[in-house]
Amino acid sequence: MAKQLPLEGVRVVDFTHIVAGPQCTRILADLGAQVIKVEHSQAMDVVRSAGGAGGGIQGEAEPYNRSGMFEYFNRNKLGINVNVLMPAGLDVIKKLISVSDIVIENFSSRVLERWGLSYEEQCEVKSDIIYASITGFGHIGRYRDYSTWGPTAQALSGLTYMSGLPGERPAGWGYSFLDHTAGYNAAIAILMALHHKNRTGEGQWLDLSQVESGMVLTGPAVLDYTTNGRPYRREGNPPGNRSNNPKVAPHNTYRCAGEDEIVDGKPRQRWCAISIFNEEEWERFCVAIGSPEWTKDLKFATNADRVKNEDELDKLIESWTSDKMPHEVMYRLQNAGVAAGAVQTNEDKIVRDPQLRSREFIQRIQHRSVDEIYETDSLPIKFSETESRIRQGSPPLGADADYILTEILGMTADEIADLSEQAAF
């Protein structure tokens, strides 16, 4: 028998789009919440049109029902089109809010106010509503009207600066890490607010800033400045893939044998990461790589010596890794009890990672518009008594309107026809 979904019975009115908001509501939906994604044919989630970014799904369906990015971030949700700019549409939304626990959106900071759906107005229809807003800067503060994408927020937060080789430009993050993380923080805040509501019956407004979602991850660097006066922006920072805290060596990524596939005119480069924190691990490492003569050199005898001669050490280690495939390096070292890990591509994770397969992290999902089953990754949490579950694919635009209007709002066919006439949808 299927286990219980822990958030079964929790209903969410979801005005989110792109990644940060949908990431949050995907988590809630995976956990069993009924998430109602509200769009409109003239204002659909823009990732529906981003066919190139995240894959194109082939088939007969409308292009906006075939976006890979949309499919990836909106599973388990229901979809309805509502025109909130029409009074009849706003009325449908208010009816939905009146039977929901959570409202969430990641529009610019004045959009819901303009619709007549400020937090106070939401409270008028549902006094204990939990309202979560996600923007770059939050709804409070002088820059509330500034706009961000993931990389904008990452740049301001310090996280872009903290990724890169010393002496070079920052490498930053190759994607919108803070879209994910703002979504995670929103989910955490909502779950905490639900607990508070369980105890007190009180809802609240949760105002999330994507930049702050990054700033909370820079604590020790900021404290080094506020307590010691030492800025993170200084020579030698960021440390690349080396470890400054604790200061240990070897701790880096090492070039491995390349793949046959040609990228930019060269074989695709492959890499393996190795982290050694103490003398026992170092000794095991030396044995695992066959104890070449250089490992006995006194300049690598202790961690302090290895740190001092890190450049030379890294080159010598690379001379051992460079003719081996990254997973070969990883398994050889892991078998000796040394922390090593291939730098895995999306293909590695999906096709050749036995761990992700054995835990059923990669699952299968029937597409709702195209007669195909696709693989997808799932929630990285296993519960002993409840579960998260992929129940259905992402909603085609407006696909669940009938169910939502009749089953959830209890409307009759006549009432729905009436609303249609008033351009509610």
Added chain:
Amino acid sequence: MVFANNPQEQSLALGDMLVLDLTDEKGMYMGKMLADMGARVIVVEPPEGHPARAIGPFYQDDPNSNNSLLFWYNNTNKESVTIDITTTKGSELLKDLVKRADVVLESYKPGYLDSLGIGYEVLSSINPKLVMTSLTPFGQTGPYRDLNSSDLINMAMGGPMASSGYDHLSDAPPMRCDGWIGYATGCNFGVIGTMTAVLHRDWTGKGQWVDVSIHESLSCTTEAAMPNWFYDRKVPMRQTGRHHGLAPTPSSQFITADGKLINGFDIPPRSLDRWNRLVEWMDEKEMAEGLKDDKYRDLISQGVRQGPEMDFLRDKITEFIASQPAEEIYHGAQKIRLAWAVIRSPEENLEDEHFTDDRDFFARVEHSEHGKSFTYPGHPAIFSKTPWSIRRRAPLLGEDNDNIFKNMLGLTSEDIVILRESKVV
């Protein structure tokens, strides 16, 4: 109801929760998130100290066990009790605490607590309502469950690094962000799992075990990379400071007059209105020469993105950015709705009044042991009814032993002396 007599209790979202935090450096951020929202969190650490106490940076560069800034940041609002849980008496003390606890957080190797006779099965038989969250590099099951790891190894295997790095340096490795971000991402899911289980317990009275894998947490935190394979069977390339891509995109980093970098987007702007306003702004600085030609307006309104004209516009904008200080470019661009940003080092946000004054992001935390207060990064969200707060600094090693042993476990001073002499506490 631990804080039953505390008048503030109703405004602390998690004011009714008692959490035992047995995690090491991988999982301590989970307990911080709960403690900062009001849970009473007790760090149960070995008598020689939590491993993070030995990791810098350190206050005044003095590496004593109470000076780690990594520990300070991740243990705000927590209490500390020292117990050697590998001893029989120590594990009895832990069980006594578990009777009173709502949540146990731990990040030991899979099976380790079982081997001490204090695994989930034993603890839940003592307290069936217990929620226990285990955060580990690869999860409790599967062929990789016993592999060694580090933040770097998890960032390598989980996929963030394959997407992050350089395209303008031909032999540069994939990059990870400094600052324990891989572990923090696991912690975000650890708290999502914990709070979900707490809600399930609110509703059903049943506790459970939550198994969170850092590897999976990162494997679903790579934005388009996974959909790129699921739907297209393609591997994206790394690009300096900007999104991974299936095809190259233009550079997004621009040097400013004060030697900083701007993360720029949409250059030249696609919207004619923004283009006009950008030219106006450049004109104010006498740098719009040749740009007012209608030819460019036409090309932009036709959606042209490539060719010699666009290269010319990019060069002119690059020159303009290079002529001004970074903060001026950032605010000037945002005023015309371009989502550009300065690439800041984390401490540089201490001067941004949006965060300091308007959103009250940073917290002053009193360190009585040094007779000083220090500024800490603050909230992941603004909660309107249950504010995030730091009510006390991280605990000194064993700071709360007497209070917890006497007032919670009913031990006498003599009992404690004996425990101390036998090195149990």
